[in-house]
Amino acid sequence: MEAQVDLNSIYAPSEDVVARDVHGEFIIIPMTSGIGDSDDAIFSLNEFGRAIWDKLDGKTSLKEVARALALQFEGDTTEIENDVLGLAEELLKRKMIIKA
Amino acid sequence: MQDSFVEPLKLLELPVWEKIKNERRLISFDLEITARCNNNCRHCYINLPAKDKRTKEKEMSLAQIKNIVEQAIELRALWCLITGGEPLLREDFFDIYLYLKKKGLLISVFTNATLITEEHIKFFKRYPPRDIEVTVYGVTEETYEKVTRNPGSCDAFMDGLELLLKNKVKVRLKAMALRSNVHELTAISQFCRQRTKDYFRFDPFLHLRFDADIKRNEEIKSERLLPKEIVTIEKNDPERFQALEKGCDGLINPDFAHFGCDHLFNCGTGNGSFTVSYDGFFRLCSSLWHPDCIYDLKKGMLAEAWHKFVPQVRGMRSKRDDFLKKCRVCPIINLCIWCPAHSYLETAELDNPVDYFCKVAHARSESLAPQFRPSIATQP
Ligand code: SF4
Numbered sequence: 080m081e082a083q084v085d086l087n088s089i090y091a092p093s094e095d096v097v098a099r100d101v102h103g104e105f106i107i108i109p110m111t112s113g114i115g116d117s118d119d120a121i122f123s124l125n126e127f128g129r130a131i132w133d134k135l136d137g138k139t140s141l142k143e144v145a146r147a148l149a150l151q152f153e154g155d156t157t158e159i160e161n162d163v164l165g166l167a168e169e170l171l172k173r174k175m176i177i178k179a
Numbered sequence: 180m181q182d183s184f185v186e187p188l189k190l191l192e193l194p195v196w197e198k199i200k201n202e203r204r205l206i207s208f209d210l211e212i213t214a215r216c217n218n219n220c221r222h223c224y225i226n227l228p229a230k231d232k233r234t235k236e237k238e239m240s241l242a243q244i245k246n247i248v249e250q251a252i253e254l255r256a257l258w259c260l261i262t263g264g265e266p267l268l269r270e271d272f273f274d275i276y277l278y279l280k281k282k283g284l285l286i287s288v289f290t291n292a293t294l295i296t297e298e299h300i301k302f303f304k305r306y307p308p309r310d311i312e313v314t315v316y317g318v319t320e321e322t323y324e325k326v327t328r329n330p331g332s333c334d335a336f337m338d339g340l341e342l343l344l345k346n347k348v349k350v351r352l353k354a355m356a357l358r359s360n361v362h363e364l365t366a367i368s369q370f371c372r373q374r375t376k377d378y379f380r381f382d383p384f385l386h387l388r389f390d391a392d393i394k395r396n397e398e399i400k401s402e403r404l405l406p407k408e409i410v411t412i413e414k415n416d417p418e419r420f421q422a423l424e425k426g427c428d429g430l431i432n433p434d435f436a437h438f439g440c441d442h443l444f445n446c447g448t449g450n451g452s453f454t455v456s457y458d459g460f461f462r463l464c465s466s467l468w469h470p471d472c473i474y475d476l477k478k479g480m481l482a483e484a485w486h487k488f489v490p491q492v493r494g495m496r497s498k499r500d501d502f503l504k505k506c507r508v509c510p511i512i513n514l515c516i517w518c519p520a521h522s523y524l525e526t527a528e529l530d531n532p533v534d535y536f537c538k539v540a541h542a543r544s545e546s547l548a549p550q551f552r553p554s555i556a557t558q559p
């Protein structure tokens with residue numbers, strides 16, 4: 080089933096992954112099996128992805144995340160909302176975040 | 180809108196590998212969580228008896244291990260090898276492993292596989308290691324147990340390995356080539372290649388003991404193969420031989436020797452990794468046991484060891500003529516296992532050439548096709 084995300088939903092990092100900065104690279108490391116495509120994969124987030132990840136705190140809706148990022152990056156809100164939705168969808172599909 | 184925000188990467192694709200070419204950054208560390216082992220392999224440089232109470236008492240506690248791991252994470256380490264002795268002997272193995280996982284480390288485990296149970300399998304399936312590396316000492320009971328000197332160990336190994344493979348836990352296999360199993364090396368290689376797709380490697384270089392036990396060191400020496408035997412088995416293994424030639428091609432270059440320099444270390448030791456002994460001593464690499472090159476993590480901090488102690492050790496110099504005129508400028512050093520750490524294990528000094536290593540290196544050099552051979556060769 081396709082992961083469904085909407086701007087009013089709230090997400091938090093899954094306890095089955097660990098996100099870390101390793102010498103300037105922000106990576107997500109699966110702790111348990113079944114996350115990602117293979118057991119030895121690690122995942123990298125770019126600066127924008129990391130900014131979104133940092134705000135997925137189990138309290139803030141995606142809409143609020145997008146609004147905060149639009150201020151931070153001085154970008155177009157609709158475009159940023161789409162990016163936030165895109166990332167959340169991908170993270171949810173990979174079981175890296177859970178719905179709060 | 181971007182196509183993908185989450186980019187899956189293999190470990191070796193991380194940009195950090197580029198960064199460490201120019202500067203020291205911690206990537207990985209080895210945790211020797213015990214020196215004890217249920218086997219008693221003839222060639223083993225570390226093992227002490229499984230029931231050795233004094234050794235067990237000296238082992239780092241779970242709390243000490245957690246403390247070191249915490250500090251390694253602050254230094255941005257990414258990968259940890261859990262090794263021993265036999266790490267599965269520790270009753271708190273699962274706790275140690277899980278702690279490393281929770282800290283976001285990739286984990287490899289070295290084990291002889293004889294103690295693997297269904298419980299381990301369940302655990303590894305839930306929390307996958309990056310890999311489990313198992314050494315194959317023989318494929319018949321007679322040979323296997325001639326090496327391990329542990330009755331019943333061959334069956335236990337076969338059962339353990341079968342469990343890992345059947346359950347698709349990522350396993351790498353390797354072998355040590357020694358006097359007691361060399362007759363079975365081809366069979367060992369076939370056994371390994373039938374079971375894993377990974378490049379199977381064997382190691383003919385037997386290191387002497389960390390505790391300098393004289394009797395055990397004599398035993399290890401008696402297990403060493405002759406230089407020409409090493410060359411023969413390497414030549415019989417096309418994959419390995421090509422790798423040797425390829426490596427040699429890149430390694431024997433005119434800049435390598437740094438003529439005129441008196442530094443002891445010209446390898447990468449302590450540049451991207453370190454090792455912690457079972458009793459909490461920091462070392463630059465697993466073979467380096469010289470008292471001037473170890474740092475007690477029970478009394479000091481990892482950051483100090485990493486930032487201050489390592490450069491101090493790497494800056495050590497030698498005045499020994501023998502070393503400066505031979506190993507320090509040796510054009511075939513990359514075919515040789517000589518290094519200050521091995522020199523210390525063999526001769527109790529960091530800067531002595533080692534006759535056996537020298538002979539093996541020259542035999543290897545002569546076995547290479549002329550275009551891969553170094554132009555100048557020091558004499559053994
Ligand atoms: S199984 Fe490994 S640690 Fe144990 S004695 Fe053999 S070589 Fe040493």
Ligand code: SF4
Pocket residue numbers: 505506507509510511512515516517532533534536537538540541557559
């Ligand atoms: S081949 Fe001989 S001279 Fe060269 S590094 Fe090895 S021991 Fe030293």
